[in-house]
Structure formats: structure tokens, C-alpha cells
Amino acid sequence: MTNIPIKRVDLIFEKVLCKEIFEKIVNSSPEEVTQAIIDSGLKGRGGAGFPTGLKWQFAAREKSEDKYIVCNADEGEPGTFKDRQILDEVPEKVFCGMAIASKAVGAKKGYIYLRGEYKFLVPKLEQKMKEFHDFMKEIGHDFEVILRMGSGAYICGEESALFESIEGKRGEPRNKPPYPTTAGVFDKPTCINNVETLVYTVMILKYGATHFKDLGTKDSRGSKVFSVSGDTPKAGIYELELGMTVGEFVDEFGDGDTKSVQVGGAAGFCVPRKRFQDTIIGFEGVPTGGSMKLFNSSRSMYNVMHNYLDFFNEESCGQCTPCRVGCQQLLKGIEAVKRGEKSSKYLEELEKLASTMKVAAKCGLGQSVGNAFNSIVNNFREEIIY
């Protein structure tokens, strides 16, 4: 068998002249800008994968004096650290992406919501922001960005919780609809994008929609920045073409003894060795915001599951019952099975509970606990029980 290496891509961290890119589009119509993003097939890189161009179009069509662009830099998914690197290395591209979005949507104000854990980046971001604002004035584009900090709450990465937090409240998710493009921060039409997504819009406008669209697959166009950690000799940040299988990924990044890969973090899916070859990393298979954690055969999947459930227990905002009580009971449940207080049959009850949470929880946090839970329990039942 010949191994075709996974194609490395260098778009996100490539140094470009943002001013030139923005100057090129500042006199285009908003529709032209949005159309380029739609044509590229770019989907949100935070994990949920909503088509970016469509989101911009929805926000653009809203009739409102006040609209907002929000950059979601509340990167909190366990195993994800690429946005930190992007903000550290190419912050000017993030601001440029926000300016492009503001042009497309017709917004005059933007927010960057940065997680508190990344506060060490603030001096650099403020310096770059000052340069950015000077450029906006110089070119005559009316757009201002405000930097806001999180304070250690994973849930604030959920878009509506993030809006609540910007508004100075507890970061509790809202009911949807209305969706952000209709009523987001301060109940105004809001276009919220992940850090990486915004940088890709810059590169799409630089190189053209086709350049991006030619990479990847029909369902997962382009490339993506992956955060690789766990049992791997090559932990780090890699920008790769989409469309590879977990098997190809493991060939490249595994330590020769990989038994499972957690794709998408604690909220993502566990892919066991037997499924490596037929599972595609992308929207047609297992989606990810970039988190790729490798586990080798020395690791207990019970400990992994326990760690994730402990995480969700602390980070569940407590607002809705399925998530608040569900997370507690899943954790207590696997502990009881491990201690032998409950029979292994009880795991089936817990799987049902996790599936109920998928449909009954109010937001993405509670809805995704079952992804990891069911995929780990299904594939590593013995490790959970014994």
C-alpha cells in the first residue's frame, strides 16, 4: 500500500498585505464580496460548519441601522488551540476578515470576544487594533472593533451565550430562533464567525473562490487548521487539506499504537481503530473545530470519558434540566458501573439519557455530550465496565 501524504496548506499563517486585499474590495458591492465567499464553499471553522457566505447574506438582508460583526475567539473546546496561534501570529488578518464581513453585512461595529485564558495576547491585539483603526479611517470605511474578554466559561463559546456575556450578563444560551443574523448581540442583526473562518475569507478574496474550492471535497471544501495532541510524536498546529480519513491522519500523526482518535474535542466523536479507514474527517464524516486527540493502547477510555464528563459537569450553565441533571447522572452512572454498584446493563440506560440530551438540551453543549458518550461507550464498553 502506498501512502499518499496529507496535503499541507499554508493559507492561514501566510503573511499577506491586508491593506492591499481590503483596498481591492472596498469599492466592490457587498453582494460581490458575499458571492465570492458563497462560491468558495467555506463553512464555519468553529465546528458547527454553517456556510459562511449564507450567514453573511442573511445578515446583509436584515434592515437595521445597527448591525454587528462578532469574532468568536472563545476557543474552549478541549484539544483546540489553533485560534490562539492565529491571533498570536496573524492578528491583522483576523481584523481584516472582520472588516470584510462588515463590508458584506453593512455593520459599523464589531466585537472580538477573547477567552480569559488568552489574556496574555491582549497587549499585542490592542497594538494591532490601533493600527487597524488607523487604516479604517485612512481608507474611509466606517468600522470599529471592541475587544471583550471572557472569564473562564466554556459555554460562552456558544454564540448566544457569548452575546449575553458581551451584554454584561451570565453567559446563558438563548432559545433559537431568533438566530443571530436576525437578533444577536443587543438583539440586533449579528454576524458571528470563528477566528479561523474570518482569516479564510481574507485568503479567499486574495486568491479567489476557486483556489479554495479546489481543495477538499464536495461537502468539505478547502483546508482547515488542526490542533493535534495526545499520544503523538508530532503534537502541534497543522493546516491540512480536508477530505482525509482518520486512518490517513493516524498514519501521519500516530505513534504506531493509536487505538482511538477523539475528533472534535469533548463535544466530538471517538473513532476507534476499526473505523479509521472508512471515517472521513469533515462534514460528511466526523466534523471538527480542529481538535484531534490521539489515544494509544496504554490509555483507559474510562478515564478519558470520566475526564470529559467532569468537564461538562463544571461547564454546563445549569439553565436547562436535560443538560444540568443529565451531565451529573452520566458521570455518577459510569462511576457506579465501574464500582460494580450498577450492572453493565445500566450503560444502556445512560446511552438513552445521552440521546435524550441530544434532542432536549437547549444548546449545543448539552446536545453534544452524547456524541462523546455514546461513541466511547459503544466502542469501548469493556473499558467502561471493568
Place this chain on the structure above:
Amino acid sequence: MMTLTESVNKKVEKHGTTREALLPILQDIVTEKSYLSDQDMVEVARQLDISAADVFGTATFYSFLDTKPRGKYVIRICKTISCSMKGKHEVLETIEDILKISLGETTADKQFSLLETNCIGWCHKAPAILINDDPYTELNSEKVTEILREYIKK
């Protein structure tokens, strides 16, 4: 020395009196003194003209807005899976040994508090800790001992 009212007022002047200003004001207080006292929260509520319960409810939602007295340096050790896998326990034990405190505690001289936190975004350089805002990565017993010695000297 500035009174509490003056100190809060300075932050209100910087961030404004709208509800939107609440988090930045609370964050500034925590940066300054490591935690929010009851008096701080009551004073912020008075100056923003909202209820103290609302301020308390908001502050306690966020794990980095402590409402218990903390040391000058707050050490947060990441307990999420990658750090656990790469020797977080050994680092934790070393910190506990050096500072003679357990998780959740503050040293008698009010210099250090030791807390756990969820993923801080350094999984590829695990295990990692934050000391106030500064990350330290790829730690082991020796490395964390050296870092703490520097902080103790400060």
C-alpha cells in the same frame, strides 16, 4: 490610599455605567486584587444602579471572577485530558509540596492560591498552568520548581 468607592468609580469612568460595562469592571477589580469582595459587588451595583444580587449572580457564573479571597498569584493548573495524560499530577504534587497548600487553598502569606481549571489551550505543550495571566507549558517537576522559585523571589 484610594477608598473602595473611589477605586470602583475609576473603573466605572473607564467602562461606563451601562450593563455592558459590568464584566469589564468586575474583570478590572479581579486583576487588581485577585477577587471580588461583597463590598466591591455592592459598590459596583450602586454605581451601575442595578441590584447587588444581579452583580453577584453574574460574577459567580464566571470561574475566573473569584468571590473568595485569593493570593497575589493565582495558579491555575489545567486538569483536562491532554494535561492529565502528560504528567499534570506530578506537577500538581510538586506545587503542593513547595507551597505547602492543597488545591483550592491560599498560602498563609497570601502570595499564592492553587486552583484547577479546564482546558487552557496548550494541549500540544502539556502539562500547562496559568499564573495569573501568564501561561507556562511543557512542565515537569524541575521546571515548575524553577518557575515558582522566581515568583517566590518577586
